[in-house]
Amino acid sequence: xKTGIIGGxxxxxxxxxxxxxxxxxxxxxxxxxTEITWEDAARLSDIVIISVPIRDTISVIHEIAPLLGEHxxxxxxxxxxxxxxxxxxxxKARVIGFHPMFGPTAGxxxxxxIVATPARCNEDDLRFFKDLFEExxxxxxxxxxxxxxxxxxxxxxxxxxxxxxxxxxxxxxGISPADTESYISPxxxxxxxxxxxxLAQNPExxxxxxxxNPQVPAVLEMCHKAFLExxxxxxxxxxxxxxxxxxxxxxxxxxxxxLAQKETDLLIQEMVNW
Amino acid sequence: xKTGIIGGxxxxxxxxxxxxxxxxxxxxxxxxxTEITWEDAARLSDIVIISVPIRDTISVIHEIAPLLGEHxxxxxxxxxxxxxxxxxxxxKARVIGFHPMFGPTAGxxxxxxIVATPARCNEDDLRFFKDLFEExxxxxxxxxxxxxxxxxxxxxxxxxxxxxxxxxxxxxxGISPADTESYISPxxxxxxxxxxxxLAQNPExxxxxxxxNPQVPAVLEMCHKAFLExxxxxxxxxxxxxxxxxxxxxxxxxxxxxLAQKETDLLIQEMVNW
Numbered sequence: 001x002k003t004g005i006i007g008g009x010x011x012x013x014x015x016x017x018x019x020x021x022x023x024x025x026x027x028x029x030x031x032x033x034t035e036i037t038w039e040d041a042a043r044l045s046d047i048v049i050i051s052v053p054i055r056d057t058i059s060v061i062h063e064i065a066p067l068l069g070e071h072x073x074x075x076x077x078x079x080x081x082x083x084x085x086x087x088x089x090x091x092k093a094r095v096i097g098f099h100p101m102f103g104p105t106a107g108x109x110x111x112x113x114i115v116a117t118p119a120r121c122n123e124d125d126l127r128f129f130k131d132l133f134e135e136x137x138x139x140x141x142x143x144x145x146x147x148x149x150x151x152x153x154x155x156x157x158x159x160x161x162x163x164x165x166x167x168x169x170x171x172x173x174g175i176s177p178a179d180t181e182s183y184i185s186p187x188x189x190x191x192x193x194x195x196x197x198x199l200a201q202n203p204e205x206x207x208x209x210x211x212x213n214p215q216v217p218a219v220l221e222m223c224h225k226a227f228l229e230x231x232x233x234x235x236x237x238x239x240x241x242x243x244x245x246x247x248x249x250x251x252x253x254x255x256x257x258x259l260a261q262k263e264t265d266l267l268i269q270e271m272v273n274w
Numbered sequence: 275x276k277t278g279i280i281g282g283x284x285x286x287x288x289x290x291x292x293x294x295x296x297x298x299x300x301x302x303x304x305x306x307x308t309e310i311t312w313e314d315a316a317r318l319s320d321i322v323i324i325s326v327p328i329r330d331t332i333s334v335i336h337e338i339a340p341l342l343g344e345h346x347x348x349x350x351x352x353x354x355x356x357x358x359x360x361x362x363x364x365x366k367a368r369v370i371g372f373h374p375m376f377g378p379t380a381g382x383x384x385x386x387x388i389v390a391t392p393a394r395c396n397e398d399d400l401r402f403f404k405d406l407f408e409e410x411x412x413x414x415x416x417x418x419x420x421x422x423x424x425x426x427x428x429x430x431x432x433x434x435x436x437x438x439x440x441x442x443x444x445x446x447x448g449i450s451p452a453d454t455e456s457y458i459s460p461x462x463x464x465x466x467x468x469x470x471x472x473l474a475q476n477p478e479x480x481x482x483x484x485x486x487n488p489q490v491p492a493v494l495e496m497c498h499k500a501f502l503e504x505x506x507x508x509x510x511x512x513x514x515x516x517x518x519x520x521x522x523x524x525x526x527x528x529x530x531x532x533l534a535q536k537e538t539d540l541l542i543q544e545m546v547n548w
Binding site for chain 1: 329375376387389413415422425426428429430432433435436438439440441442443444445446447449450451452453454456457458459461462463464465466467468469470471472473474477478480481482484485486490491493494496497498499500501502503504505507508509511512513514516517519520521522523524526527528530531532533534535537538540541544545
């Protein structure tokens with residue numbers, strides 16, 4: 001089996017080229033500076049994988065889509081699925097979208113989750129990838145591009161937004177992590193740590209994940225509604241309403257709360273021990 | 275030395291009665307159902323410590339304040355400091371506020387932070403408590419009640435608010451932690467875990483911390499300003515503005531970002547290994 005990875009010289013491309021090599025594939029790596037061109041990889045491969053930065057994904061897909069035939073499988077590794085899948089469907093190839101729920105620093109796919117959004121492919125194609133990834137220790141979650149983007153608007157969008165919001169609020173207040181150092185509580189340390197971790201990374205990647213997921217604005221709108229309602233209770237000093245809000249969310253989270261307490265106990269122990 | 279703890283039968287009261295006993299004090303424990311009354315403890319002790327729920331603190335202080343003289347030391351253990359300290363100053367006693375940055379489940383004060391806000395006391399009084407707590411392994415941070423409440427509005431207020439906001443947004447969207455289970459990413463898991471942990475606890479305590487700190491509304495107002503600015507960039511798809519916001523906060527957080535990445539790497543490893 002011949003697999004071509006377009007953007008194969010990047011972190012994710014290299015990680016997945018190892019995955020396919022380990023599965024016995026001949027892998028063609030096509031980057032901007034490789035001898036093998038995108039066109040070569042697209043024409044010569046049974047499976048073509050797009051592994052380029054989010055903001056370039058659609059234009060790269062449109063560039064190579066006309067070169068592909070029905071006998072080929074086209075897939076991508078982008079954090080969003082609606083628009084890349086739509087772009088891939090302009091080709092004649094069988095199409096399946098993937099979103100690895102981890103960064104290239106993970107090193108391998110063992111213990112990680114890969115979301116698959118099959119679009120125009122048969123049962124065997126899906127089974128083929130599922131077996132390949134699962135044999136190397138990954139979990140595969142199968143869903144639609146719509147549902148994927150809706151979930152990611154919460155899992156990535158809301159989480160990243162909250163981290164940028166926490167740091168942005170502290171900056172606007174003129175309070176830095178160093179100012180709060182001598183008052184530290186472990187939960188606060190974890191939350192600012194998550195914000196700091198995100199800020200240490202690539203701004204374009206996070207800007208893209210937030211700006212290019214069409215479901216994010218609806219999630220932020222609901223978050224704003226909740227913000228106004230909850231901050232309204234605080235500003236009015238309405239402790240009873242706030243306790244009711246708290247209890248309604250406890251009920252909604254259900255048994256996850258107790259599990260979360262046990263898990264975070266361990267994280268907090270880690271923080272206190274440092 | 276005789277130390278009276280009013281509210282001494284609660285979790286924090288019991289923890290601190292052990293601290294004072296270990297330091298060689300005779301401890302009088304006065305709860306609602308103890309033989310020793312609040313009045314006994316107030317009249318008979320050299321040091322009087324108020325350890326009752328936040329919402330009762332002010333009224334309890336006002337009840338016992340008239341019984342105290344200049345030869346006595348009055349202190350409290352409340353998560354807020356401006357209003358308890360102000361109430362304690364209506365007595366004739368020397369006054370110092372404390373905020374243990376941990377819950378009674380910590381078991382001991384070893385490795386924990388205690389914030390002290392001396393109000394009307396001498397150097398020796400402050401030194402006395404500092405030595406006592408530090409000998410048992412705690413860190414003591416000395417500041418003013420104003421500065422304490424301003425920092426807590428961020429460290430507790432903003433953190434707790436964000437957790438309640440995350441859960442409240444998910445509830446309003448109709449998405450539960452179980453729905454997102456198969457898409458899990460470690461950072462999202464930690465953030466929902468922190469929200470779930472908080473929701474598993476006492477709603478009144480968290481409602482009080484948010485509603486009774488006079489500095490919280492200003493912090494939430496700034497957070498709202500940041501929310502509108504950052505969500506405006508997302509809604510307009512203005513990736514460049516979002517990247518600039520990101521970089522400005524990275525600069526503000528400074529070297530904390532790299533430290534945070536190392537710390538959270540360990541936390542994430544914990545999550546992946548579960």
